[in-house]
Each structure stands twice: as C-alpha cells, then as structure tokens.
Amino acid sequence: MKKTEHFMKFEKVSDEGIISGYITKFGEIDSYGTCTVSGCFKSAMKRLADGETIPVLWQHDVHEPIGKFLSMKDDDAGCYAVIQLDLNVERAREAFSLAKNRIISGLSIGGMINRTEWNEKDQVLMMTDIDLYETSVVTFPACDTARIDDCRSDTLNIREMEHAFRKSGMFSQNDSKKLARYFCEILKSRSEDSETETHETKAEIRSDSHDNDANALNDLLNALKNFQI
Structure with a gap:
C-alpha cells in the first residue's frame, strides 16, 4: 500500500465558497504512472453518506484544512465532487479568490491504495480501491483535462x-x-x-x-x- 496523489482541475466556483469538478478521471494515467477506475472510492462515498467529514486541505498540508466534501459521485468520466470551502478561514478565502480569478485551479487527492490491478494491454497499474484521506487545492496539476468553466456567482452575497x-x-x-x-x-x-x-x-x-x-x-x-x- 502507498499514498497517492492525483491531480485534476476545478470546474465551477460560486460566491458561497463552493467549488466543484472532477477529483479524478478514470483511466487517465497520472504522474506516477497509475490510474483510477470507477468504484475505487466506494468506501469514501459510504463514509460521506454516513455523515463523516472528508477534509479539503491547502497543498496537502495537514495543518491547513480549508473545507470539506459536500458530495461525490462517479459518472462515465470520473469522480465528480462538490466541495465547500470555509470562508471563515483566511487560507480558504485566499484559495477561493485564486480559483475565481483563474490563477490556481488544481485538485489533488491524497489517500492509501488498498488494491490494484495490472493492465497488461495499456501497461498501467490501475487503482481499484483507494481509502481517500483528503483532497487538496494545489498549484500545479498533472492532468489538464478538467478546467474551471464557470466563475459566475450563484447568489447575491x-x-x-x-x-x-x-x-x-x-x-x-x-x-x-x-x-x-x-x-x-x-x-x-x-x-x-x-x-x-x-x-x-x-x-x-x-x-x-x-x-x-x-x-x-x-x-x-x-x-x-x-x-x-
């Protein structure tokens, strides 16, 4: 087992501190030469449904939590998450401002790989079961397939x-x-x-x-x- 980080991009942000996007795209090879598959976050989804908090960090720093998951769901492309940043936290406000201004847009997962399968055809290690510890707002994403596409306000503040x-x-x-x-x-x-x-x-x-x-x-x-x- 090992810790893994997979980098993606925000898709949407709102004036209430909510960001959303794919935290991973299934089948896409990351900077470690591995990829995720549908269903790999089943345990995290169950924990979230049971009321457990999945934290969001700043640059994988455990001393700088900035938000939490509101929801996460698999679709044909990957795992799509809705995240609430805590705008009472200074670093969260900074991260949110950077996201709104399209200066930073990366999302990266951190967790423990519990099970893998080797894909001989594509020569890639598939992560089939991941214990998701956190997702972070990061500066440099390794994958360039999911981007912020909506920076409009959801509501008046x-x-x-x-x-x-x-x-x-x-x-x-x-x-x-x-x-x-x-x-x-x-x-x-x-x-x-x-x-x-x-x-x-x-x-x-x-x-x-x-x-x-x-x-x-x-x-x-x-x-x-x-x-x-």
Whole structure:
C-alpha cells in the first residue's frame, strides 16, 4: 500500500465558497504512472453518506484544512465532487479568490491504495480501491483535462443585500443586516433543495441565477415599502 496523489482541475466556483469538478478521471494515467477506475472510492462515498467529514486541505498540508466534501459521485468520466470551502478561514478565502480569478485551479487527492490491478494491454497499474484521506487545492496539476468553466456567482452575497436594503432608505442599519441574513438563508435553502439535479441542469440554472436573485431582492424591497419592522 502507498499514498497517492492525483491531480485534476476545478470546474465551477460560486460566491458561497463552493467549488466543484472532477477529483479524478478514470483511466487517465497520472504522474506516477497509475490510474483510477470507477468504484475505487466506494468506501469514501459510504463514509460521506454516513455523515463523516472528508477534509479539503491547502497543498496537502495537514495543518491547513480549508473545507470539506459536500458530495461525490462517479459518472462515465470520473469522480465528480462538490466541495465547500470555509470562508471563515483566511487560507480558504485566499484559495477561493485564486480559483475565481483563474490563477490556481488544481485538485489533488491524497489517500492509501488498498488494491490494484495490472493492465497488461495499456501497461498501467490501475487503482481499484483507494481509502481517500483528503483532497487538496494545489498549484500545479498533472492532468489538464478538467478546467474551471464557470466563475459566475450563484447568489447575491449578504453585504450586497444589506447595502441594497440600506440604500432603499426604508430600513436602519440593524434592520438591513437582519433582512440580509434572512434573505440569504432563503436562497441557501433553495440551493440545497436543488442539490439532486444533474450537473448540466445546475450549470444552466447558474447562468441566470444572479439576475434572478437581484430581481427577487427588488421585488422584496417593493413588497416591504408599506411595512415597518
């Protein structure tokens, strides 16, 4: 058994600190001359389903955790993961900013190989069972097949909402903060309800989500004109 690292790229990021993409592509030979296969992360998927946290690190540094897995799923191409970065952590904010600005885009898995099979035809060692310890945000990926393709915002952030409430002239600073927090919770709940949708459907929704949220905020402001908090 040995520790392995496999490098991939982010596909999507959002203003809520969520990134998503393939943490590995099945059958693609990595810098160690090995490849992953479908089903190699079954144990990690079960742990995640059972409520265990799979951490996300910065550059494989165990002293710098920056987030956690929200979900992971195999498809025909590879293992697709949705990751939440903890934006209360300074390094996570830095990693998120670098990802949004397309300065850094690598994802790398770290774990223990439990079982392998030798592919004589392709002359490659296939990793069929991996105990996934963590996934890291890294600078230099070894594979160049999965990239960030969407850096749009999923939702308005809480500061934008608070500013809009204050600018309307209808609410105090304290009331604006309360309303902004409340509205963010509604949007977050709506986002979680749609988590079961396919990646393609999510991408289509995200393309218009910021405009839709802005319109919803304007509608809310108009509805509150005749009310006092």
